Amino acid sequence: MKEMIVVLDFGGQYNQLIARRVRECGVYCEVHPSETSVEDLAGLSPKGIILTGGPNSVYAEGSPLCKKEIFEMGIPVLGICYGAQLIAHVLSGKVKTAPVSEYGRTEVTVNDKSVLFKDVKSTSITWMSHTDYIAEAPSGFEVTGHTLNCPVAAMEDTEHGLYAVQFHPEVSHSEEGFKILGNFVRDICGCSCDWRMDSFVETSVKDLREKIGNGRVLCALSGGVDSSVAAVLLSKAVGKQLTCVFVDHGLLRKNEADEVEAVFGPDGHYDLNFVRVNAQDHFYEKLKGVTEPEKKRHIIGEEFIRVFEEEAKKIGQVDFLAQGTIYPDVIESGLGKSAVIKSHHNVGGLPDHVDFKEIVEPLRMLFKDEVRKAGLELGIPEHLVFRQPFPGPGLGIRIVGEVTAEKVKMVQDADAIFRDEIGKAIQNDPSWKPAQYYAALTNLRSVGVMGDERTYDYAVALRAVITDDFMTANSAPVPFDLLTRVTERIVNEVSGVNRVFYDLTSKPPATVELE
Numbered sequence: 001m002k003e004m005i006v007v008l009d010f011g012g013q014y015n016q017l018i019a020r021r022v023r024e025c026g027v028y029c030e031v032h033p034s035e036t037s038v039e040d041l042a043g044l045s046p047k048g049i050i051l052t053g054g055p056n057s058v059y060a061e062g063s064p065l066c067k068k069e070i071f072e073m074g075i076p077v078l079g080i081c082y083g084a085q086l087i088a089h090v091l092s093g094k095v096k097t098a099p100v101s102e103y104g105r106t107e108v109t110v111n112d113k114s115v116l117f118k119d120v121k122s123t124s125i126t127w128m129s130h131t132d133y134i135a136e137a138p139s140g141f142e143v144t145g146h147t148l149n150c151p152v153a154a155m156e157d158t159e160h161g162l163y164a165v166q167f168h169p170e171v172s173h174s175e176e177g178f179k180i181l182g183n184f185v186r187d188i189c190g191c192s193c194d195w196r197m198d199s200f201v202e203t204s205v206k207d208l209r210e211k212i213g214n215g216r217v218l219c220a221l222s223g224g225v226d227s228s229v230a231a232v233l234l235s236k237a238v239g240k241q242l243t244c245v246f247v248d249h250g251l252l253r254k255n256e257a258d259e260v261e262a263v264f265g266p267d268g269h270y271d272l273n274f275v276r277v278n279a280q281d282h283f284y285e286k287l288k289g290v291t292e293p294e295k296k297r298h299i300i301g302e303e304f305i306r307v308f309e310e311e312a313k314k315i316g317q318v319d320f321l322a323q324g325t326i327y328p329d330v331i332e333s334g335l336g337k338s339a340v341i342k343s344h345h346n347v348g349g350l351p352d353h354v355d356f357k358e359i360v361e362p363l364r365m366l367f368k369d370e371v372r373k374a375g376l377e378l379g380i381p382e383h384l385v386f387r388q389p390f391p392g393p394g395l396g397i398r399i400v401g402e403v404t405a406e407k408v409k410m411v412q413d414a415d416a417i418f419r420d421e422i423g424k425a426i427q428n429d430p431s432w433k434p435a436q437y438y439a440a441l442t443n444l445r446s447v448g449v450m451g452d453e454r455t456y457d458y459a460v461a462l463r464a465v466i467t468d469d470f471m472t473a474n475s476a477p478v479p480f481d482l483l484t485r486v487t488e489r490i491v492n493e494v495s496g497v498n499r500v501f502y503d504l505t506s507k508p509p510a511t512v513e514l515e
């Protein structure tokens with residue numbers, strides 16, 4: 001039987017990351033809701049259980065708690081942040097509001113005799129985010145880590161296989177975090193760490209053929225990595241039984257719609273039916289006068305589904321609706337305890353009026369990097385597989401304030417220049433390659449001078465970030481001469497723009513996108 005670690009979700013922002021890191025250690029991992037019963041947990045036969053962080057205090061009314069029996073199953077448990085406090089609380093230790101709440105990079109000192117901290121530096125930087133803290137470890141526990149302000153930054157009861165850390169080992173800012181998770185799954189849970197996803201494509205194609213038989217499949221293709229990999233997988237499995245509908249909502253990057261058509265359309269590489277819908281004007285009309293970011297997101301998501309439905313009606317009854325849902329979407333929409341920072345466009349929106357019997361989600365158990373691996377195995381061109389992420393609502397959330405066709409043109413042109421210049425520069429020196437980079441149009445108009453004329457035009461914001469996981473990010477050290485060149489090109493080549501800013505803010509407190 002496949003070895004598995006179960007992550008119990010208490011609503012923290014980084015929960016998916018924990019599962020991803022565990023899979024990177026070579027152990028299959030699933031995320032389940034915090035209220036999963038002890039019997040259901042036992043039924044999953046996990047080799048270990050991880051309790052995640054969360055936004056609550058163990059004392060607050062309605063906070064998710066866990067049953068003491070979880071700690072008596074004979075399965076090793078690691079509590080992280082809120083999960084650590086929960087272990088202390090449930091086992092009669094003391095959790096208190098900290099006199100000083102810790103947030104961000106924090107030095108922690110650990111006892112390197114602990115198996116959890118095997119080969120870990122005794123003092124290292126970790127990522128903290130808490131207002132409560134463990135004031136006193138429960139009886140039977142040894143304190144194995146502390147910080148300046150936190151007396152119990154780590155504790156363990158080795159006899160019962162219970163471990164707790166106040167910091168977040170899953171976040172890349174925690175220098176030794178990956179090693180600590182590795183120690184937990186390998187040395188404490190006894191996992192052999194040999195899970196790999198090599199056979200994913202082969203098994204999926206076989207399973208999809210069996211499931212779909214002679215049925216017809218409809219797939220919404222965005223040109224992004226997930227829907228592209230799902231479409232190619234389905235095309236490999238059932239060929240022309242698959243129809244892909246590609247909605248151009250007029251909020252794509254410059255030339256992007258044509259590029260998608262070149263790959264997936266009739267002159268492209270794959271055996272499938274391809275339908276392109278040019279719905280630009282429809283979206284601009286719906287977005288007229290709307291300035292509130294969440295409202296814009298909602299309209300774009302909603303209209304996307306309506307347009308897709310209209311097209312699907314023309315195709316008639318299909319047997320399956322394919323979606324490029326990936327595991328983070330499943331976790332976010334299924335568990336949904338984390339605070340909503342932004343409502344993501346690709347989560348949970350399903351057309352009500354498409355006539356289909358069943359949904360197929362071939363990527364539903366994969367994380368993004370795993371989807372990319374599958375894409376390469378399927379022979380999808382590298383420029384598509386390693387495309388930088390692009391949000392579902394597209395340029396709609398990169399234009400601060402009202403969206404108009406004119407503003408879309410400005411941001412497309414500015415963005416094309418920035419991507420072109422960065423692309424050329426990182427070919428020569430990939431060492432500072434940002435994970436994501438784009439131009440946005442701010443809502444700021446300011447006075448400038450062009451020739452002898454006064455201008456009153458828009459300001460473009462350039463954003464380039466370095467990140468492993470998009471949960472936290474730093475601004476990329478884009479060389480100054482490159483920024484200068486891009487700025488000159490934008491103000492000269494893009495009409496309506498007379499000023500360019502570079503956004504130096506990290507996430508948090510900012511986010512990657514402006515809206």
Ligand code: XMP
Pocket residue numbers: 342343344345346389390391392393436470507510511512513514515
């Ligand atoms: P934020 O702005 O939340 O972005 O820091 C983190 C990452 O998510 C992408 N993003 C989205 N992706 N639908 C998506 O598919 C969305 O609605 C959406 N909003 C943000 C963003 O580009 C970045 O990579």
